[in-house]
Amino acid sequence: MLVDLRERGEAIEECYEFMLAFAAQGLPCEEGSRAGGQIRDFLTRAATALEGLGESFAALIEENGLEPKEKYRAFLAVLDRDANDSLAAIELVLAQPVISSQLIDNLNASIHLRALLTDMFLIGGIMGEKYPAAKSQTV
Numbered sequence: 001m002l003v004d005l006r007e008r009g010e011a012i013e014e015c016y017e018f019m020l021a022f023a024a025q026g027l028p029c030e031e032g033s034r035a036g037g038q039i040r041d042f043l044t045r046a047a048t049a050l051e052g053l054g055e056s057f058a059a060l061i062e063e064n065g066l067e068p069k070e071k072y073r074a075f076l077a078v079l080d081r082d083a084n085d086s087l088a089a090i091e092l093v094l095a096q097p098v099i100s101s102q103l104i105d106n107l108n109a110s111i112h113l114r115a116l117l118t119d120m121f122l123i124g125g126i127m128g129e130k131y132p133a134a135k136s137q138t139v
Helices: 002-024 034-050 053-064 069-094 101-108 111-130
Strands: none
Touching (some): 002 034, 002 101, 002 111, 034 069, 053 069, 053 111, 069 101, 069 111
8 A cells, every 4th residue: 555655746746846847938828848648647646646545544544554553543543635626726637728827836736735745745755654665755
């Protein structure tokens, strides 16, 4: 499960980094640029990674007997909420006929997405301490 969680985290982080670059281009729409042709792909991969993220973390907790369970489960509720809120925002953007740099800039600024990234970095730090081989990799 650590690998699954890590792969999900990488997809989300890559999308966020791509969105930063896309927003900086000042494009009125995604048409006509290389980055524009990729923005929906990055958003779709992030959305896929967000679906079931909470369940993936729950399985990691159970499979590894992480203690104290009540603390991990409490954080699981936070992660699940942030993932679902971020997914709703990403899906709203994907539903638009045109994705502009301004729209992506607004998504980047979303507190939901930022909270999710922070959640993932926190999990990565904890898992890196519990599993030193994973320390150099984000979750």
